[in-house]
Amino acid sequence: MPITDRPVETVTSLVEDAVTAPSMHNAQPWRFVHRADTRSLALYGDPSRSLPASDPDGRGLHLGCGAALFNLRVSAAHHGWGTATELLPDPRDPWHLADVVLQEPGPAEPGTADLYPALRKRHTSRFPFSDERIPAEILDGLRGAALLEGCRLIVPGSWHSDTVLDLVRDAELFESADTALRKEIASWTRTGRAGEGPATEGIPSYAFGPRQYGVTAPARDFDALHDLPGRAVAVFEARPQIALLGTMDDSPADWLRAGQAMERVLLQATLDGVSASLMSQPLEWPELRSLTREPGSLTGFVHMLFRFGYGPRGTATPRRPAEEVLTVE
Known part of the structure; x- marks a missing residue:
């Protein structure tokens, strides 16, 4: 047209x-x-x-x-x-x-x-991934996707990966002790109970994924404040494959560029058959965010953590219709 x-x-x-x-x-x-x-x-x-x-x-x-x-x-x-x-x-x-x-x-x-073709296939997966490692050529392609948007995607080595995963767990402890933050997260989850917000937004319970048996993967548990009955329990991968998206500077323009790079990486991963989830837990705490950066890296500020792997793609979450978000003047 x-x-x-x-x-x-x-x-x-x-x-x-x-x-x-x-x-x-x-x-x-x-x-x-x-x-x-x-x-x-x-x-x-x-x-x-x-x-x-x-x-x-x-x-x-x-x-x-x-x-x-x-x-x-x-x-x-x-x-x-x-x-x-x-x-x-x-x-x-x-x-x-x-x-x-x-x-x-x-x-x-x-x-x-x-x-x-990946726009409507890309879904956050909070499910277990297999232990199969992602080939280097696919990771290189994801790095290239980030570079096209002026950002860097870092695939950390073992020691840096362990450090980041420890920071995710530290952030979860911070979160559990912060009443305001827990209340805010609860306000954006949907379990079908009375008094919750519109069904066209927030995280529905079917997208929570199973509870982890042990805690190895850095998937955020949106059910922590609800404790839904009958929710499945599963063993997650022992060595999560993660990556960090960052920029040299930390201005609103950098945040917008990072958002574009984040989506380009996710869409490319979807086309490559790689499932993904996003992790922002340690990035929500200034005292932890600075520690996610690899010393000596050209990436000055980390904006998002990815968990990649082979497994369920996750399910579509609701979206508000276009007439609610588009104004014609």
């Missing part, structure tokens, strides 16, 4: 693809504004969906919005459109995160359109 035909329908389709992105606790902290009779689409962060206990500086919010921005770029490329993207276009409005202008077909971004 040419851009000039039915532009609102075009933009709605792009937004429907964009919102398949992951976000912290599936809060979906984005909104889009399309100016009628133009090719422009603005992305805003939604402060009403911020997480003050888990994400006081809004870095996680920017990561989620960056992931949605990348999905929009993938959708546009798939349909044959170019995009011109400007991050943080209005210094007076910090919630105005990006402007995207649809362009006539031109030189394609490297590999972007090829990622489109």
Whole structure:
């Protein structure tokens, strides 16, 4: 469909693809504004969906919005459109995160359109993975995906991996002692009980995954405050395969770039048959976040931890419909 035909329908389709992105606790902290009779689409962060206990500086919010921005770029490329993207276009409005202008077909971004089949197959997996190691060539491809978005993906060696996993467990102890944080997490989980939030957002109980028998994998347990009856118990992999996504600097623009890199990595992993989950637990505590960085690395700031492996892909979690997140002016 040419851009000039039915532009609102075009933009709605792009937004429907964009919102398949992951976000912290599936809060979906984005909104889009399309100016009628133009090719422009603005992305805003939604402060009403911020997480003050888990994400006081809004870095996680920017990561989620960056992931949605990348999905929009993938959708546009798939349909044959170019995009011109400007991050943080209005210094007076910090919630105005990006402007995207649809362009006539031109030189394609490297590999972007090829990622489109993964948009609706990518799901966070909180299930056990096998002990099979991921081939080096696949890891190299994931590193390359991050570099295309100006970020670095670090696959840590044994000692660094052990350190990061210890920090995840330390963060879990911090979390268990923080009443406000625990309450916030509980407010974004959905178990079917009365008084919970809308079913179109948050983490539903079917996506919790099984309880771990022993604690080896760094999967966040969203059931800690609910203790659902009948939930399965499983043995997770003894040596989780993890990676760290980072940038040299730590500004809101870096967070948006990291969000785009995060999603590119996840979509590439999906195409490669690799399952993944995201871990932000130690990154939510400043005293632990700095320790996740490998000494001597060119990555100055870590923004996300990945757990990769072979196993169930996980299940789709709900999304708000496009009409709730898209405004046409």
